[in-house]
Amino acid sequence: MKNKILNACKLLLVLSVVTVACKKDDKKEKDVLTGTWTETPPQTYSQTLRFESDARFAMEYLHPDGAAKTTFRGKYVIKGDSLKINIQEMLELQSSGTVVRTPANSVMFEKGTFSVRDNVLTINYITYPADAPVQTQSKFKAILSQ
Numbered sequence: 001m002k003n004k005i006l007n008a009c010k011l012l013l014v015l016s017v018v019t020v021a022c023k024k025d026d027k028k029e030k031d032v033l034t035g036t037w038t039e040t041p042p043q044t045y046s047q048t049l050r051f052e053s054d055a056r057f058a059m060e061y062l063h064p065d066g067a068a069k070t071t072f073r074g075k076y077v078i079k080g081d082s083l084k085i086n087i088q089e090m091l092e093l094q095s096s097g098t099v100v101r102t103p104a105n106s107v108m109f110e111k112g113t114f115s116v117r118d119n120v121l122t123i124n125y126i127t128y129p130a131d132a133p134v135q136t137q138s139k140f141k142a143i144l145s146q
Contacts, residue, residue, distance in 0.1 A: 031078060033114070037121050037140035049121075049140055051076060057085050059108065069093040072108065083112040083123065109138075119144070 033051040046062040057076040062069050074087040085108040092100045109125040116122075119142040127136040 032116050033076070033078060033083075033121070036143040038143055040120065040139050040141040047140075048143075065095075068095050072104070074104075074108070078114070081113045081115060083109060083114045085109055085112070 031051075031053070034053045035051060037049040037051075039047040044064055046060075048060045048062075050058040050060075055075050055077065057074050059072045060069060061071075070093075071091045072087045073089050073091070074085055076083065076085045078084075087104045087106045087108055090102045090104050092102070094100065109123055110127075112123055112125040114121060114123045121140040121142070123138050123140070125136055125138075126133045128134070
């Protein structure tokens with residue numbers, strides 16, 4: 001009888017340790033892209049990317065006159081060095097201050113791959129400037145938060 005009680009206590013102890021050790025951490029791990037990035041070198045249109053830890057994505061274009069802005073919003077997925085971004089809506093801030101919201105369903109950075117080195121994000125993807133596929137590369141510098 002004493003051995004049965006001792007064995008039951010050992011079993012409960014082992015189960016307790018296993019349960020605590022296997023407990024899932026509900027916090028989503030921050031990936032290497034999480035944060036805000038600005039195009040480098042700067043182009044005519046200021047371009048900023050924002051990757052959030054909950055897989056939300058936004059790309060903002062600030063027009064040269066500074067009065068109008070276009071924002072693309074969607075979701076992103078990374079797998080190894082592969083980057084897939086699905087755009088779900090476009091917002092255009094008109095010079096009058098009016099925001100025009102348009103639903104969208106498109107892919108950004110087609111067949112994209114990425115790397116991050118020295119706070120610079122490099123994205124390689126396919127564009128079609130003359131209806132023929134062209135390998136394209138864009139670079140973005142991390143905007144470090146204080």
